[in-house]
Amino acid sequence: NAGVTQTPKFRVLKTGQSMTLLCAQDMNHEYMYWYRQDPGMGLRLIHYSVGEGTTAKGEVPDGYNVSRLKKQNFLLGLESAAPSQTSVYFCASSYSRQDLNYGYTFGSGTRLTVV
């Protein structure tokens, strides 16, 4: 199993450009999440989804949009990139059974630089 796959792994954008980060999971997980991590800091939740067709805001949603059209994919979009969005982006998925969450599986990250 591939687990959680993030595409691309690296990207450099110019200020004002747009892009989409793709997250794909093959574990049939209901829940998916996008986090960002800035140097020396913990992860901060951007958006998340509790199932196909649903999305919700996390701690730092401004400047980002997401979509979950298929259960296995969770897309993160930047409509007009800003230098403040330079970060490492992590996607994760998880499942639960009988209301107990069995932990997240994270992707390997996308390193985004906005110049």
Place this chain on the structure above:
Amino acid sequence: DAKTTQPPSMDCAEGRAANLPCNHSTISGNEYVYWYRQIHSQGPQYIIHGLKNNETNEMASLIITEDRKSSTLILPHATLRDTAVYYCIVIRTTSGTYKYIFGTGTRLKVLA
């Protein structure tokens, strides 16, 4: 969800047990304790979770105090590959969302 407090850094000699503490004094009865680690710049890795009983798996042991206000992650025989940032997270798993709030964690350095 309850807030957690961890020491910013710790050192441990290779081959010795690494004991990483976490304080979660505001934890409520239906909140679980989860531990993750992040090696270098990789994605975080799930280690273990528990409610009130001590738990053990192939990676680590989790000791939760009787009053549940603190816990300790134990790596029984630390190796250099265990050098990482360790995150303690408390969440209510009946919330239906299971969204974690990560703090800054404990940076564990295993010394040769």
